[in-house]
Amino acid sequence: MTEGRLLAVLGAGVMGETVLSGLLRAGWTPDQIIATDRRPDRQLELHEAYGVRMVSNAEAAAQADTIVVVVKPQDMRALLTEIAPVLKPGALVVSLAAGVDIASIEAQLPEGTAVVRVMPNTPAQVDEGMAAISPGAHSEPHHLERVTEILSATGRVLTVPESYQDAVTAISGSGPAYLFFVVEAMIEAGVHLGLPRDIATELVVQTMLGSAKLLRETGEHPTVLRERVTSPGGTTAAAIRQLEDHKVRAAFIGAMEAARDRSRQLAEDARRNGSV
Numbered sequence: 001m002t003e004g005r006l007l008a009v010l011g012a013g014v015m016g017e018t019v020l021s022g023l024l025r026a027g028w029t030p031d032q033i034i035a036t037d038r039r040p041d042r043q044l045e046l047h048e049a050y051g052v053r054m055v056s057n058a059e060a061a062a063q064a065d066t067i068v069v070v071v072k073p074q075d076m077r078a079l080l081t082e083i084a085p086v087l088k089p090g091a092l093v094v095s096l097a098a099g100v101d102i103a104s105i106e107a108q109l110p111e112g113t114a115v116v117r118v119m120p121n122t123p124a125q126v127d128e129g130m131a132a133i134s135p136g137a138h139s140e141p142h143h144l145e146r147v148t149e150i151l152s153a154t155g156r157v158l159t160v161p162e163s164y165q166d167a168v169t170a171i172s173g174s175g176p177a178y179l180f181f182v183v184e185a186m187i188e189a190g191v192h193l194g195l196p197r198d199i200a201t202e203l204v205v206q207t208m209l210g211s212a213k214l215l216r217e218t219g220e221h222p223t224v225l226r227e228r229v230t231s232p233g234g235t236t237a238a239a240i241r242q243l244e245d246h247k248v249r250a251a252f253i254g255a256m257e258a259a260r261d262r263s264r265q266l267a268e269d270a271r272r273n274g275s276v
């Protein structure tokens, strides 16, 4: 627990709420967290759900020791412009925005501001998140420790060079969506094969969870685990043959290259359009 410190979540949408609710589950108290959102209905919703004080961006920036910025990349410039003149001296700014590079953020803030860039993911909602963090030019080890402590409340945290962040975004940031896509496809397949939808869903979700646990707990390579399921001339071999014929592996590589490129593009758009 970061005693005597106030944390502000600026932009309490899906990911902002994920951070806020995770800290409360981990034992932070509502008086240690303030939040902002530009939508009044959202402000009310969050205040009623969590009891945290909803304030303006300027109030949050003036009061908090840790400012967690969780707006869309295209909304970053307006927000940073608003908070820069009133930022509490010594405050740490933590950005969760995809694509937006640390140098662009630092350029919008008072000289010397400590900035840490984070790529989180939504499984943090059930304390199984994966977050990668990168230090800015003025962030010191204690800043990284603070961010690690905050994100450890909802999952695992890795420190990586900022040059990895576009690839990290493509793999673990967007990753839950690919796995949900696979789950959707497998459930549809189950229904196609004549299973009731609820039974197909139960079979697929538990198989996904169990497979992830097997990977984590055995530490075995996925190829080894896959080979253990694949009996010679059996059902799994027949299915994998279809996936290979349809170039599913190549499609995954192509998909993640596209996500990486989009992350790079978001940063370029932001710079060109003056978003940050």
Ligand SMILES: NC(=O)C1=CN([C@@H]2O[C@H](COP(=O)(O)OP(=O)(O)OC[C@H]3O[C@@H](n4cnc5c(N)ncnc54)[C@H](O)[C@@H]3O)[C@@H](O)[C@H]2O)C=CC1
Residues within 6 Å of the ligand: 010, 011, 012, 013, 014, 015, 016, 036, 037, 038, 039, 042, 057, 070, 071, 072, 073, 075, 078, 079, 096, 097, 098, 099, 119, 120, 121, 122, 173, 174
């Ligand atoms: N949703 C996800 O799985 C992930 C999202 N991210 C990043 O998190 C950021 C937010 O994404 P989401 O939560 O999905 O979007 P969202 O649209 O759910 O939340 C953004 C929130 O910011 C608020 N907002 C916008 N401008 C504001 C301002 N000037 N002041 C106060 N509030 C403002 C909006 O009203 C909205 O509630 C993005 O930059 C995204 O790249 C990163 C990793 C995963």
Ligand SMILES: O=C(O)[C@@H]1CCC=N1
Residues within 6 Å of the ligand: 098, 169, 173, 174
């Ligand atoms: O789709 C997006 O741009 C955000 C970043 C990673 C996950 N969601």
